[in-house]
Amino acid sequence: MKKYRYHISLFTLLLALCACNKQLDLKPENTMVESELLKNEPTTVNYLADTYIRMMNACAGNNYIFGDVTGNVASGFDQNIVNGTIDPSSENYASLWSAPYLAINQANVIITQLPRWAQFDKSRQAVYIAEAKFIRAFCYLTLIQLYGDGALQNKPDNMGVPLRLGAFDGYDGSQDIPRATNKAVYTQILKDLDEAIADLPANRGDALNQASRATKGAANALAARTCLYTRQYDKAAAYAQAAMAGNYYQLQSNFWTLWPDHNKQSTGSYPLSSELLFAFPESYNKSSKYNDNNGIYYASGYTKPLPSFLATYGAGDERNDSLMLYYKAIIRKFTDTNTRDNVPMIRLPEVMLTAAEALAHTQGINGTSINLLNQVYARAYTKNGVPHVYTAADFGTPTDLITRILQERKWELAFEGFARFDAIRNDMAPNPQLPANRYALPVPQHEIDITQGLIKQNPGY
Structure with a gap:
């Protein structure tokens, strides 16, 4: 697993998109506040594109291969993730939790602030908001399938993940929220997707946009996956x-x-x-930076199919x-x-x-x-x-x-990240080494510490 370090409670954004509500709130040089960023359609589209990139960082990479490395399909050099002995204090796994929240926060900016500041066609606004709701739903499903206590075992009243639906304006402790129930998180996911389906196009006209941006088909497919996970x-x-x-x-x-x-x-x-139905078009990335990639290092040969599979x-x-x-x-x-x-x-x-x-x-x-x-x-x-x-x-x-x-x-679907979650939702062990009380990952300890225990740890850790 690659090492990352983020913090959900701080939500540091590259574009410094904190609302300036006081006269002394000065924006940093070379940044844009929401009132400027979301006013015009071109800058809104650029920010939405960056939110899709945040989504890829959250849902590709380690989150993508995790289901197969721990699902008895592929080998992995990190046995802690296979047998459930992850240390909640380890920074090695923190991005599995924090990266989806970074994408969610940017989606929240679009969902909550675009209607306030936008000065362009409302029908176009509706499509961008629908795309942000698709992104938010996808990231919350990514989170709850990893961290929800019994989320794949038909335990709706158990702890899910913190459900943040508003843009994060800075950390002072008052914005800390506890973990919502699995049912509440799943309900919000389906609510977002139903609302997105109403405004998304069915056909975007060309293969690149059809596959790489949210559509009615993609949102319906994600809703189908969600309902399969909840046994609806x-x-x-x-x-x-x-x-x-x-x-x-x-x-x-x-x-x-x-x-x-x-x-x-x-x-x-x-x-x-x-x-x-939906994909990240990483091959179109023309950056010369080594780390600008999909984060899936199968081509390096470190992760291989298990002969038994x-x-x-x-x-x-x-x-x-x-x-x-x-x-x-x-x-x-x-x-x-x-x-x-x-x-x-989604294929x-x-x-x-x-x-x-x-x-x-x-x-x-x-x-x-x-x-x-x-x-x-x-x-x-x-x-x-x-x-x-x-x-x-x-x-x-x-x-x-x-x-x-x-x-x-x-x-x-081998090597596309499903094996672990399909096993758990069908009441089967993902792999022989993983005990049943470790099907959900531990919440990073720093999230518990920074909220003074408001966010609770999963049982078994």
């Missing part, structure tokens, strides 16, 4: 089906098309496919055949030597399998779930043909169908 299966199915409506997204023909090899020729600006794939499954480059033992999904692959956050197969799983919970063995399963499974066998086409006769009970869908999900 009827709503998960409805959101997933809404995300797929309109035929804006299509499966790529095979895994080699979806995950081309960038290791031998790292050119940058890789296309964003129509399979992506690879052995679960069936013979001829092209996902297994294509996961590792034939000439180099690195994960094919992220091969750019400058660590600037685009980062898929169509996830949405399809979410719909399939949710419908199996609510309707039992049904044709729609089986058809969606078959489509995802068949795409992994384009050379020699799919070994089996599933029918209702293959499943004795709804549980059998759900188990098969979950296995397909693990194969399809």
Whole structure:
């Protein structure tokens, strides 16, 4: 894990966006206060773009690989995260908590202050606010799946995370807030997404914007994921089906098309496919700085697939055949030597399998779930043909169908950060070393100290 150091309670912003409400509040040189920043559309768009970058810093990198390194899919050199022995006082893991809050704070600025200061078309304002709500929802889901005590185990009244919905104006202690319940956090996530869906466009017109900015499809897909995590299966199915409506997204023909090899020729600006409902377009980053990357260091070879996981794939499954480059033992999904692959956050197969799983919970063995399963499974066998086409006769009970869908999900979404959370939400251990009382990460100790104990630690630490 890379080391970072932030502090949620201080919320230091690069653009120094603290509101100046007193005559003696002077803005630093070369910065803009909210009244100036959000007045005009171009500067608002620039700030929104920076908020997307904050979101990538929060949801890619270590947060992205965490689910697989601790989910019995990939190896990792840090055994503390695998077996749950993270020290709450260690700074090594602080950014898992603080980076999402930095993005949330900037989203809060847009959500709460844009209507106050903007002097441009209100319909355009509504879209930017909707994008900020999507960002905020994504970051809160990232937080609660890591830190919510029982958040993935159907324990709505347990401690979730602090739910901050207003822009942070500076630290004096009075703005400290305790952890909200899991239910309150999930409710806010869905509220943000429902409001975003109403104002977001369904189609942005070109592949880059369609995949890298929030859309109705992306927001519906994220809501479906949220409802799957909270076991609201009827709503998960409805959101997933809404995300797929309109035929804006299509499966790529095979895994080699979806995950081309960038290791031998790292050119940058890789296309964003129509399979992506939302992604971070990191390959378009033209910075010369080494640290300006997606934070996913699979191409360095430090994180590798576990042989026990690879052995679960069936013979001829092209996902297994294509996961590792034939000439180099690195994960094919992220091969750019400058660590600037685009980062898929929501792909169509996830949405399809979410719909399939949710419908199996609510309707039992049904044709729609089986058809969606078959489509995802068949795409992994384009050379020699799919070994089996599933029918209702293959499943004795709804549980059998759900188990098969979950296995397909693990194969399809490997190294995209889902394994840990899918295991926990289905009442299974993510890996054999992790005790059940350590499924939630410890809250960084400095958050407890700076709030004088208002923020409570998770049980087990």
